[in-house]
Amino acid sequence: MFRRSRTHALITMVAMVAVAAACGTSGPSAGSGGGGPFKVWALQDPALNPIEKASAEGAGGTLETFGNDPYKQKLRVAIGSPNAPDVFFNWGGGNLKEYVDADKIVDLTPVLDENPSLKSAFLPSVLDGAKIDGKYYGIPMRGMQPVVLFYNKDVFTAAGATPPTTWDELLALVDKFKAAGVQPISLAGSQAWTELMWIEYLLDRQGGSDVFKNIRDKGPAGWKDPAVLQAATKVKELVDRGGFGTNYASVGYDVGGASTILAQGKAAMHLMGSWEYTNQLQQSPDFVKNGKLGWVAFPTLPGGKGQPGTVVGNSSNYYSITKSSKSVDAAKKFVASGLNDEKYVQSLIDAGDVPAVVGMKEKLAKAPNSEYTTWIYELVEKATVFQLSWDQDLTADQSTKMLTQLQELFLGKVTPQAFVDALAAG
Amino acid sequence: MRQRPSFWYAAPAFAFFALFAALPMVLVVLLSFTSWDGLGTPQPNGVDNWARLADDGQARDAVGRTAILMVVSWLVQTPIALLIGVWAAGRQRTRAVLSSIFFLPLLLSTAAIALLWQVMLDPNFGVTQSIGGWLGDVQFLGNPSIVLYTVAFVITWQYVPFHTLLYQGAARAIPQTLYEAATIDGAGRVRQFFHITLPQLRYTVITSSILMIVGSLTTFDTVLILTNGGPGAASRIAPLHMYITGFSGFEMGYASTMAVLLVVVGTGLSLLVMRVTGFRSMTSQQEGA
Numbered sequence: 001m002f003r004r005s006r007t008h009a010l011i012t013m014v015a016m017v018a019v020a021a022a023c024g025t026s027g028p029s030a031g032s033g034g035g036g037p038f039k040v041w042a043l044q045d046p047a048l049n050p051i052e053k054a055s056a057e058g059a060g061g062t063l064e065t066f067g068n069d070p071y072k073q074k075l076r077v078a079i080g081s082p083n084a085p086d087v088f089f090n091w092g093g094g095n096l097k098e099y100v101d102a103d104k105i106v107d108l109t110p111v112l113d114e115n116p117s118l119k120s121a122f123l124p125s126v127l128d129g130a131k132i133d134g135k136y137y138g139i140p141m142r143g144m145q146p147v148v149l150f151y152n153k154d155v156f157t158a159a160g161a162t163p164p165t166t167w168d169e170l171l172a173l174v175d176k177f178k179a180a181g182v183q184p185i186s187l188a189g190s191q192a193w194t195e196l197m198w199i200e201y202l203l204d205r206q207g208g209s210d211v212f213k214n215i216r217d218k219g220p221a222g223w224k225d226p227a228v229l230q231a232a233t234k235v236k237e238l239v240d241r242g243g244f245g246t247n248y249a250s251v252g253y254d255v256g257g258a259s260t261i262l263a264q265g266k267a268a269m270h271l272m273g274s275w276e277y278t279n280q281l282q283q284s285p286d287f288v289k290n291g292k293l294g295w296v297a298f299p300t301l302p303g304g305k306g307q308p309g310t311v312v313g314n315s316s317n318y319y320s321i322t323k324s325s326k327s328v329d330a331a332k333k334f335v336a337s338g339l340n341d342e343k344y345v346q347s348l349i350d351a352g353d354v355p356a357v358v359g360m361k362e363k364l365a366k367a368p369n370s371e372y373t374t375w376i377y378e379l380v381e382k383a384t385v386f387q388l389s390w391d392q393d394l395t396a397d398q399s400t401k402m403l404t405q406l407q408e409l410f411l412g413k414v415t416p417q418a419f420v421d422a423l424a425a426g
Numbered sequence: 427m428r429q430r431p432s433f434w435y436a437a438p439a440f441a442f443f444a445l446f447a448a449l450p451m452v453l454v455v456l457l458s459f460t461s462w463d464g465l466g467t468p469q470p471n472g473v474d475n476w477a478r479l480a481d482d483g484q485a486r487d488a489v490g491r492t493a494i495l496m497v498v499s500w501l502v503q504t505p506i507a508l509l510i511g512v513w514a515a516g517r518q519r520t521r522a523v524l525s526s527i528f529f530l531p532l533l534l535s536t537a538a539i540a541l542l543w544q545v546m547l548d549p550n551f552g553v554t555q556s557i558g559g560w561l562g563d564v565q566f567l568g569n570p571s572i573v574l575y576t577v578a579f580v581i582t583w584q585y586v587p588f589h590t591l592l593y594q595g596a597a598r599a600i601p602q603t604l605y606e607a608a609t610i611d612g613a614g615r616v617r618q619f620f621h622i623t624l625p626q627l628r629y630t631v632i633t634s635s636i637l638m639i640v641g642s643l644t645t646f647d648t649v650l651i652l653t654n655g656g657p658g659a660a661s662r663i664a665p666l667h668m669y670i671t672g673f674s675g676f677e678m679g680y681a682s683t684m685a686v687l688l689v690v691v692g693t694g695l696s697l698l699v700m701r702v703t704g705f706r707s708m709t710s711q712q713e714g715a
Contacts, residue, residue, distance in 0.1 A: 076464040076465065079465065080466070098676075099465065102463075102466045189568075190567070190568070190653070190654070190656050190657060192656075246565075247565055247568055248568070249567075250548070250565055250566070250567035251548075251549060251568075252544075252548075257548070260550070260551070261550055266550070396463070396674065396675050396676040397463075397675040397676060397677050400670060400671070400674045400675035401675070404659055407657060407658040407659070408658040408659070411570060411658045413570065413658055
């Protein structure tokens with residue numbers, strides 16, 4: 001592999017030299033809003049890409065799309081090079097903050113101030129996802145993806161169970177389903193981000209939203225908060241109790257894994273992002289159409305400090321503008337008018353997305369799958385805090401370490417205390 | 427001295443090597459003394475990365491796993507490849523058909539192989555589930571103490587055909603007269619194997635071993651797709667650890683430090699193997715040489 005990293009480094013170095021050279025000569029003309037179509041980069045998504053393409057091209061831009069992991073790498077190398085996109089898709093949070101700190105991103109606060117109707121068009125908790133040090137650096141451009149607890153109604157009926165509303169009920173259900181020979185919870189444990197959802201919710205319910213904000217803003221020492229240890233201990237208890245069965249460590253989300261187990265009734269529950277609905281609709285259409293897929297909010301934790309309504313997940317995705325762009329003005333116009341555009345929003349709804357735009361309930365109610373989408377919409381609308389997934393909200397290096405430790409915790413290879421210690425050490 | 431082609435014939439190759447191998451390597455060495463997140467300018471930080479590498483438990487574990495993978499792959503692949511190769515060099519009737527089947531993995535791309543095994547070893551829907559019973563409830567990809575050997579198995583499955591090909595070619599080149607003489611002297615097939623075939627294949631064993639050793643040092647794609655280093659970090663071998671540090675954590679400086687270490691260790695190991703085995707003298711043991 002080192003060969004690839006070497007060539008990568010070379011390309012980047014060459015690119016950097018080119019940028020340095022370009023800076024020397026093109027100083028005066030920079031930011032004059034030159035012509036040509038602006039480039040928009042987004043993540044591949046068969047359902048949403050055509051909509052994004054139409055919207056970008058309507059405003060005089062072009063759209064390029066990339067797969068998930070290559071996208072993050074490509075973006076990192078491209079930004080700051082002459083090939084940087086003008087507008088790019090991102091997740092907000094700490095991930096975006098790294099680019100902001102490197103002074104690569106255009107501050108969009110003035111744009112929002114000039115267009116009060118734009119600012120009030122989006123749900124505040126979602127708009128805040130791209131707010132860094134009090135300034136807005138991105139405008140929501142896709143639907144909201146909160147994490148919710150899915151369940152198989154048939155399995156619940158057969159066991160005479162009702163969906164859990166509190167943590168203790170969830171634990172009781174684990175015992176009940178185990179006794180019935182069903183895996184209580186499906187978990188794609190070969191991928192750390194699925195395990196992340198559990199600790200994100202548990203920490204929020206246990207210690208409130210400030211615990212993680214503290215970690216994100218003030219550094220790894222924040223992991224020492226007692227609530228982290230309590231949440232990690234709860235994870236361990238759930239694992240040891242057999243909540244996730246025995247083979248979760250090799251189950252994946254992508255290859256017919258965790259979702260299929262739920263649909264086939266081999267597992268009773270599955271904590272997943274809201275995209276699980278569309279995923280099930282494609283993989284196991286009958287399961288969804290016959291109304292066997294149920295969903296509830298993550299259980300509350302009596303005695304915990306967190307607000308019961310808080311949700312975690314991907315609040316939305318955002319478009320941000322690069323400072324090096326030669327078409328900043330055109331790009332600004334695009335993000336200021338294209339993303340709350342009625343037609344754009346309606347297309348998102350038609351594609352099964354739940355846009356982060358206010359007053360969507362009636363529109364959602366008219367679209368297919370309204371029972372689910374309106375529920376998701378209300379869940380987020382009522383939430384005062386929408387905690388962005390930690391792996392997006394932390395810087396890349398911290399997030400990578402955290403995910404590794406988390407997998408070790410789920411495997412029982414480290415104790416909750418060792419988990420906390422390793423993370424606090426930074 | 428015999429007439430040799432002018433040095434300039436090699437110039438394009440040298441230029442290519444300098445641009446795509448030597449120069450990047452120099453840059454990586456330079457990067458290894460910096461802190462760089464891929465944005466902005468690399469910040470020199472002296473020997474910080476090297477000090478960090480010296481007491482980085484995760485990196486040490488990753489190197490340990492690479493060592494295990496290297497030893498296991500060599501121990502398993504060499505005898506299998508050698509035996510199949512020598513067999514395939516023979517004139518049996520079934521040889522052509524069976525060899526084609528044995529060489530099949532060679533035709534598949536690494537990504538296809540990794541995905542194939544990932545699906546086959548899936549604990550819920552995989553083949554291991556279908557054949558059920560006698561394997562028990564073994565988690566080939568989910569058990570941290572088994573997964574590295576599963577990876578070694580998949581890599582073996584993937585690369586044995588290639589090494590078999592090396593051995594087949596070399597075994598074919600052994601003069602038939604040696605065997606004829608041995609037969610006259612009354613040596614059986616087993617003795618012929620140990621006293622003619624094996625010594626004659628000596629340099630092929632070395633070549634193939636170096637390829638295996640350096641290959642396991644840089645194995646990456648199979649593991650990335652098959653397990654992505656998991657569960658936990660149980661199959662996170664050194665190159666993958668470097669990749670994750672560099673391209674998920676974006677600690678390019680520190681990842682370059684690991685890259686330098688891998689280059690040094692890889693080069694060192696191949697030099698060592700050549701030295702120890704006397705590969706450099708490369709004298710032929712065949713008649714008339």
